Amino acid sequence: xxxxxxxxxxxxxxxxxxxxWLAGHDRARAWALLAPGTLWLVxxxxxxxxxxxxxxxxxxxxxxxxVPDFTLAAYARFFDPLYLRILARTIWLAVLTTxxxxxxxxxxxxxxxxxGRWKHALLLLVVVPxxxxxxxxxxAIMFLLRDTGLVNSALLSLGVIDTPLTLLFTPGxxxxxxxxxxxxxxxxxxxxSLDKLDPALLEAAxxxxxxxxxxxxxxxxxxxxxxxxxxSLLVFVPSLGAFLTPDLLGGARQVMIGNLVQQQxxxxxxxxxxxxxxxxxxxxxxxxxxAFLRRGAALPEEV
Amino acid sequence: xxxxxxWVVAFAGLCFLLLHLPVLVLVAFSFxxxxxxxxxxxxxxxxxxxxxxxxxxxxxxxxSLVVALASTAIATVLGTLIALALARHAFPGRRLYQGFLYLxxxxxxxxxxxxxxxxxxxxxxxxxxxxITIAHxxxxxxxxxxxxxxxxxxxxxxxxxxxxxxxxxxxxxxxRVTLPQILPGVIAxxxxxxxxxxxxxxxxxxxxxxxxxxxxxxVYSMVRRGVEPTINAISTIILLVTTxxxxxxxxxxxxxxx
Amino acid sequence: MxxxxxxxxxxxxxxxxxxxxxxxxxxGVSFDVARGExxxxxxxxxxxxxxxxxxxxxxxxxxxxxxxxxxDRIDGRRPWERPLAMVFQSxxxxxxxxxxxxxxxxLERRKLPRTEIETRxxxxxxxxRLDPGAFGxxxxxxxSGGQRQRVALARALVLEPPVLLLDEPLxxxxxxxxxxxxxxxxxxxxxxxxxxxYVTHDQEEALAMSDRVAVMTDGRLxxxxxxxxxxxxxxxxxxxxxxxxxxxxxxxxxxxLAVRPEWMEILRPDTPLSSGAxxxxxxxxxxxxxxxxxxxxxxxxxxxDVVVALPPRSAAxxxxxxxxxxxxxxxxxxxxxxxxxxxx
Numbered sequence: 008x009x010x011x012x013x014x015x016x017x018x019x020x021x022x023x024x025x026x027x028w029l030a031g032h033d034r035a036r037a038w039a040l041l042a043p044g045t046l047w048l049v050x051x052x053x054x055x056x057x058x059x060x061x062x063x064x065x066x067x068x069x070x071x072x073x074v075p076d077f078t079l080a081a082y083a084r085f086f087d088p089l090y091l092r093i094l095a096r097t098i099w100l101a102v103l104t105t106x107x108x109x110x111x112x113x114x115x116x117x118x119x120x121x122x123g124r125w126k127h128a129l130l131l132l133v134v135v136p137x138x139x140x141x142x143x144x145x146x147a148i149m150f151l152l153r154d155t156g157l158v159n160s161a162l163l164s165l166g167v168i169d170t171p172l173t174l175l176f177t178p179g180x181x182x183x184x185x186x187x188x189x190x191x192x193x194x195x196x197x198x199x200s201l202d203k204l205d206p207a208l209l210e211a212a213x214x215x216x217x218x219x220x221x222x223x224x225x226x227x228x229x230x231x232x233x234x235x236x237x238x239s240l241l242v243f244v245p246s247l248g249a250f251l252t253p254d255l256l257g258g259a260r261q262v263m264i265g266n267l268v269q270q271q272x273x274x275x276x277x278x279x280x281x282x283x284x285x286x287x288x289x290x291x292x293x294x295x296x297x298a299f300l301r302r303g304a305a306l307p308e309e310v
Numbered sequence: 311x312x313x314x315x316x317w318v319v320a321f322a323g324l325c326f327l328l329l330h331l332p333v334l335v336l337v338a339f340s341f342x343x344x345x346x347x348x349x350x351x352x353x354x355x356x357x358x359x360x361x362x363x364x365x366x367x368x369x370x371x372x373x374s375l376v377v378a379l380a381s382t383a384i385a386t387v388l389g390t391l392i393a394l395a396l397a398r399h400a401f402p403g404r405r406l407y408q409g410f411l412y413l414x415x416x417x418x419x420x421x422x423x424x425x426x427x428x429x430x431x432x433x434x435x436x437x438x439x440x441x442i443t444i445a446h447x448x449x450x451x452x453x454x455x456x457x458x459x460x461x462x463x464x465x466x467x468x469x470x471x472x473x474x475x476x477x478x479x480x481x482x483x484x485x486r487v488t489l490p491q492i493l494p495g496v497i498a499x500x501x502x503x504x505x506x507x508x509x510x511x512x513x514x515x516x517x518x519x520x521x522x523x524x525x526x527x528x529v530y531s532m533v534r535r536g537v538e539p540t541i542n543a544i545s546t547i548i549l550l551v552t553t554x555x556x557x558x559x560x561x562x563x564x565x566x567x568x
Numbered sequence: 569m570x571x572x573x574x575x576x577x578x579x580x581x582x583x584x585x586x587x588x589x590x591x592x593x594x595x596g597v598s599f600d601v602a603r604g605e606x607x608x609x610x611x612x613x614x615x616x617x618x619x620x621x622x623x624x625x626x627x628x629x630x631x632x633x634x635x636x637x638x639x640d641r642i643d644g645r646r647p648w649e650r651p652l653a654m655v656f657q658s659x660x661x662x663x664x665x666x667x668x669x670x671x672x673x674x675l676e677r678r679k680l681p682r683t684e685i686e687t688r689x690x691x692x693x694x695x696x697r698l699d700p701g702a703f704g705x706x707x708x709x710x711x712s713g714g715q716r717q718r719v720a721l722a723r724a725l726v727l728e729p730p731v732l733l734l735d736e737p738l739x740x741x742x743x744x745x746x747x748x749x750x751x752x753x754x755x756x757x758x759x760x761x762x763x764x765x766y767v768t769h770d771q772e773e774a775l776a777m778s779d780r781v782a783v784m785t786d787g788r789l790x791x792x793x794x795x796x797x798x799x800x801x802x803x804x805x806x807x808x809x810x811x812x813x814x815x816x817x818x819x820x821x822x823x824x825l826a827v828r829p830e831w832m833e834i835l836r837p838d839t840p841l842s843s844g845a846x847x848x849x850x851x852x853x854x855x856x857x858x859x860x861x862x863x864x865x866x867x868x869x870x871x872x873d874v875v876v877a878l879p880p881r882s883a884a885x886x887x888x889x890x891x892x893x894x895x896x897x898x899x900x901x902x903x904x905x906x907x908x909x910x911x912x
Contacts, residue, residue: 037399041407044388044451051448052414055425058432111325118322120311131560136329138556140509142526143545146533147332150339153537157335190329201311210627211660213647215674215723219315229664248418250512255533265420272424285421296416
């Protein structure tokens with residue numbers, strides 16, 4: 008820092024004191040810059056989450072709300088097979104979504120990275136839907152999959168089917184919505200890792216006798232794994248917390264944890280259980296983040 | 311990276327098509343005369359005209375814009391300050407703070423929304439556009455801070471030090487040197503915050519009160535009632551607005567990169 | 569066809585052309601490389617030398633012409649079908665694999681038994697003077713530039729290829745390490761009997777290591793010959809100028825002549841000349857002292873500037889030394905002036 012350097016021109020004890028003061032001053036300035044935003048985040052993120060934590064270990068009130076008596080009953084309730092099934096469905100759907108996004112997204116990322124001068128245009132084609140309204144995109148899927156939607160109309164007019172298929176409000180519809188919603192999150196990190204792959208490495212593999220399959224499996228794929236891990240994290244985590252997709256595309260029968268939380272705070276008026284379900288969800292999310300980050304951090308070092 | 315084998319390109323091309331098909335179909339059918347069938351029965355702007363007749367839609371649009379503008383302004387200032395502190399000052403716990411900054415990003419929206427609802431209910435705060443704005447600022451601060459931080463890391467502090475060595479005080483240095491340099495990052499962060507706010511459904515759903523319906527909330531309630539062409543028309547407008555914002559942000563980010 | 573009495577060359581390029589869009593990178597190049605030869609392709613960047621090597625490796629396909637390896641036509645084959653190995657400029661070591669696994673990569677592709685792979689990997693590392701015990705399990709990211717270079721070499725040599733391609737392999741090393749590696753590469757070439765095709769832009773490196781040098785410019789071979797031939801008898805002005813220093817002068821018959829500074833003598837105006845020498849009068853413009861050698865720049869009465877070698881001491885100042893402004897006569901033996909061919 009410049010002020011420090013200027014102070015450094017003087018000598019001895021004075022200099023040490025000045026440096027100490029300026030270091031303290033620097034810290035004070037840092038806190039002054041951080042303070043407004045941090046206060047906001049504390050007041051409207053940490054405190055509410057803290058209240059939820061507190062509610063999750065309280066008794067439920069009769070008409071919603073809570074009674075401030077400590078109990079773990081809400082968490083115990085989660086072990087009911089009914090709720091465990093919802094948890095399992097949530098994780099299973101998130102796993103399936105991540106897998107499908109990987110299967111679809113990897114070739115897309117590969118094609119973009121190898122598209123030469125079309126690269127940036129194609130990238131934009133992925134980025135734009137990535138930021139456009141999730142609600143609108145979910146509605147677009149509804150519009151396609153409903154009984155009189157384009158998919159059924161097309162199949163009917165082609166004579167493949169006689170009566171419309173029930174596509175909406177099925178696990179498949181939820182899966183389609185999640186994959187459609189989060190696919191760009193998978194493509195972008197894989198693209199980034201493939202794009203910075205040194206072409207000489209692929210040529211080296213070829214000159215050492217690697218056919219295309221070996222060249223891909225032994226060189227390109229392992230070197231793009233950090234992108235795969237990052238992409239999987241970015242798809243898996245929001246899939247776990249999905250609320251809108253199962254709500255619109257899954258209907259009453261394809262409930263995920265997000266919907267369970269909402270029901271408890273809404274119609275069911277069981278705040279402690281809703282709060283506990285939130286924390287189960289948060290626990291799964293944070294565990295997933297931790298696992299993926301560890302894997303991602305460990306990968307490049309792997310020999 | 312060279313071109314992958316043809317079958318990878320073909321598969322990717324098909325996926326590209328499928329990625330854009332739903333939205334393209336949706337947009338196309340906002341101009342379809344027929345109300346119910348998937349048959350194309352002629353071009354019309356009726357559905358857009360009908361939007362204008364509906365006061366609730368204009369009201370929702372206005373609410374969305376107010377919330378998006380207000381929350382973007384606040385979040386951009388607060389997020390930029392945090393980014394400056396993280397990039398330019400050493401303080402104990404900086405790494406921990408950066409981890410904390412990512413927490414609102416990874417926390418499921420449903421949890422953020424319900425927690426805020428509980429907070430407002432507990433504190434007896436009236437739900438409305440104010441609470442929606444507060445909530446949007448809370449999730450946007452982190453996004454703005456991360457985007458601006460990336461920009462600040464990219465430019466280093468040499469120019470600022472040079473300015474201060476030349477005798478400029480800190481405020482002058484900030485407005486004359488730092489801000490112009492990070493401005494593309496700040497604007498990109500602001501546009502990102504604007505689209506996030508304008509598009510947000512889940513968190514808004516929980517912290518909105520009676521009479522504070524934003525556009526996504528209105529679209530949601532219409533969708534729940536049943537598919538109809540006016541939804542396609544609103545969706546098309548939303549897509550248009552956000553796409554333009556994204557293209558501008560992308561443009562700025564691109565300049566920043568070069 | 570009757571069997572030839574001599575074995576076919578290790579590498580043969582026959583009228584090979586390669587173009588990218590409007591630019592012709594390699595323009596009808598033909599040459600043979602004998603078995604066991606150390607053959608360098610030398611030229612400035614963009615001259616087509618790397619493309620030539622890439623055509624040989626199979627990363628590029630020629631538009632015209634043929635490429636043969638030990639008598640087999642290979643220009644239609646994919647890189648992995650060619651019995652070649654290559655050392656890359658950036659080394660191109662696989663960052664996700666250990667040193668051992670890098671070296672084993674080619675052998676694993678050939679599905680050799682585990683034990684044989686291990687033995688050969690160890691031998692290859694020892695060959696390039698890396699201790700397999702100390703380096704085998706290390707990641708290439710934790711090696712110095714010189715060590716990476718050796719791993720890249722081991723990874724190629726372990727395949728015992730008939731021909732080894734090297735693309736500016738010493739470019740990233742510091743001066744001292746370069747000299748060491750030059751000696752080692754030359755020794756490996758002799759010891760293993762492998763044909764080396766070596767691409768470089770460094771003329772000193774090419775002269776020091778090669779059996780023969782191909783000087784390339786604008787996609788064509790300007791001259792192919794032993795280091796002595798290309799230096800002593802440059803065929804074109806480009807070759808004369810790219811390899812060492814050369815004065816280009818107009819001859820009496822209008823032909824262009826090249827005379828190297830060290831083939832010239834600088835004399836005081838009244839000094840008697842040896843018989844038959846060509847002499848031109850002029851004025852010293854500049855004297856440059858370079859340690860083991862020295863140069864004087866003399867402006868001749870014809871207006872041409874020539875660079876002449878000096879004994880270093882006579883440029884170091886002091887009595888009897890040359891100074892700018894001195895009148896001088898520059899002389900050379902007519903046989904030392906090389907008539908140059910017109911360049912295409």
